[in-house]
Amino acid sequence: MKFMKLGTRPDTFYTEEATRSVISDIPNDLVLQISNINYHLHQFSLLPKCGLLRKLCVDSDDSSTVTIELHDIPGGEDAFELCAKYCYGIIINLSAHNFVSAYCAAKFLRMTEAVEKGNLVLKLEAFFNSCILVGWKDSIITLQTAVKLTEWSENLGIIRRCVDSIVGKILTPPAKVTWSYTYTRIGFNKEQQMVPKDWWTEDISDLDIDLFRCIIIAIQSTHMLPPQLIGEALHVYACRWLPDTTKITRPESSGSQTDEVTDKHRKVLEIIVNTIPSDKGSVSVGFLLRLLSIANYLGASTVTKTELTRRASLQLEEATVSDLLFPSHSSSNQHYYDIELVAAVLESFLLLWRRTSPAPTESTQFMRSIRKIGKLIDYYVQAVARDVNLPVSKVLSVAEALPDSARKDHDDLYRAINIYLKVKRKLYVIYITKIKSSSPVQQFNNFQDPMFFMFYLSYHIDHVFLSSKHSCVRLLKQKHPDLSKGDKKRLCRNLDCQKLSPEVRSHAVKNERLPLRTVVQVLFFEQEKGSYEQTTRSAGIPTTPAPSESSARDDQKMKRPDKKTQLEEGKKKGGERRNRGDRGERI
Known part of the structure; x- marks a missing residue:
């Protein structure tokens, strides 16, 4: 960072109660009121360099003390004090951190060449052009400090010139980057590796969202950087300023401070969404889905949610399961995962898929896409089936949409159903064990689990007080x-x-968690398939079984049971299920 040192005298300003003054043998004859502070200074030091003060004191009596109010000076008392010390020849240090306030205050006080040659404004402009705009981080710091004095900074051209300087450096080829930058990616070593293409993304993420948008729009207007680089900058900024919804399960309590933070986050989100390049693949589908989850959490506008849903659906086939796993942020939902988010994106994808009429040469690609x-x-x-609180309707909302x-x-669909049934059955056994084996005190402690409490009521009402057909019991169930x-x-x-593999069908026949009707359907298909294969072999028609079926028969070295045996086994298993009832299904 570059600095400029002006003046030679030591600092002689001191404070006494709400008064700031300077050590001098000459009495004070100028009182300047700024906010709640009174500055007792000297006309002979300030008037030669400050055109505004000279104009305000022109009609005053030389022997009297002049009082002037400067409450509207940009930068407040700190900026004024820099200018005042310069007038006294006291040492001041200027950098990117205090340049904007000092420059605006000097302009306000009219410390220009028209008042005195080599005045403060000229020196500050020279420092701005030769040091700040040349440096990468100095330009960013100056632009960020300009937020506090936006109107003055815009009128004086500070923001425009800083943005132009920053954009010019971003467009510089990485091989020509010689200045210091921030890059904290894991595994990156500045000494051993070349400058990465996205070297600039972390530094500009320090900026206010409005200034950040100005830079991104300026970059886009040049058409010199690929959309993926701009998308990476948006991703870095979002990670810096937006909440991580994967670590937040419920909305925070409301309050004025919380509402203010939420409004700020919502503004950042909507600007990022509106700035994403229109090119497909400019940002990853995982990033789009994360933004959609944040939009649901923050209560963003419908337009923002719809746009994110549409963009995510266009790239859905690039997603992985981990990209889809987000916690639910609705206080009314007891289940953990946000199924509605995935269902909305899937619905948008299917709507687009059905509308598109593929040409014959493209049909294979479309089938590959929908299969993926x-x-x-x-x-x-x-x-998500491992979530014990997940209702059947939520599972069906995505499973049936395809x-x-x-x-x-249907092997993967069967595995999902089996996992869901296993989790539900396991929890049922755990709760039954708690009721039958725990003491009253332990059961009372278990009531902290609302689901166990409902099950406890349902169990005792069903077994002691009411008929299982009663509406209260149905509600509890x-x-x-x-x-x-x-x-x-x-x-x-x-x-x-019919779309289950032999291995899965073999598992399904023995799966006591499945409804009896499904097991019978599997047995019936096995029977029909066995009859068909027997007929083709008797007629001398060669059959080419699937590799999995052939290997399964070779490994087992045994014949399939005949039709009569299969029917008897089906009836026997059906009778056993009816005798056991629901309580007979074991994990």
């Missing part, structure tokens, strides 16, 4: 950790047994 989305959503459902063509097979038969049927109604 199908895999992504099934993996996502597997991840068209049939999105899934080449909505909070029941285990699933009803109807919910299990709804969960499995989109599961196509």
